[in-house]
Amino acid sequence: MDWPPWCDKIVKKGPWTPEEDIVLASYIQEHGPRNWRSVPANTGLLRCSKSCRLRWTNYRRPGIKRGNFTHQEEKLIIHLQALLGNRWATIASHLPQRTDNDIKNHWNTHLKKKLSNLHNYGYHQAIVAKGQWEKTLQRDVHLAKRAFSEALSLGLKPSSSAQCSCTKPPFSPSYALSTENISRLLQGWMKNDSSKSVAINQDEKKSADSLPQLPLQSPETWLLDEIAEEAMNDILRN
DNA sequence: AAAATTAGCAACCGCAGTCAA
């Protein structure tokens, strides 16, 4: 049965009910998450294919982690956002248990605010610590970007342009933003991070592990000096 | 206690990319 042309008139919107979820989940379990157009047609759900896909991708897909973001996850999101901009899908690929929608919502409702506080707190610290705080988060982000560019000139592997879905790179060259290269940069950052407990994609990690270390760990070229890091931790904890 | 405001989040919308016919 094809989805009728008048489907827009009967399509249901708004929150999904548990019953609809069960129907969707059992259908996907049987047929796999593809051919979304067939889902409403074959299940009788009064939802458009898009809505079914979104519901599955963001809420019903196995392995999705819901609930509070850990401190470590937040830091990773902040760093990736600084590097990539609002490319939520790319950022989400580095937090496999989180969806892009979840990350985007968390950024818009929590992290932006926290970063704003961090910025203000930074200027306060600058006065208190007699200039030690001149490395505010914004500057750190700038440094990260510079380090990124420098690292590229030191031989980060270009990705095949066809695989790079980045349409709006924050800085050039555009090939910089491949998954592999981002993983390398993250690895550099994580080496400086105390907990090192972020679950990055295991394949990416293997790939990154097999590559020579890049000179990204020096204070001059990587993100946060101890003071900035501590202040950031304070803000994120609150 | 009630009304107003704010915050958080699920879901929708529109656009762009991909691919097959």
Next chain:
DNA sequence: TTTGACTGCGGTTGCTAATTT
């Protein structure tokens, strides 16, 4: 080469719960 179907993405909206006045 063109066209249409499908999919993915990011921005935005709107509902609900929590908080403030």
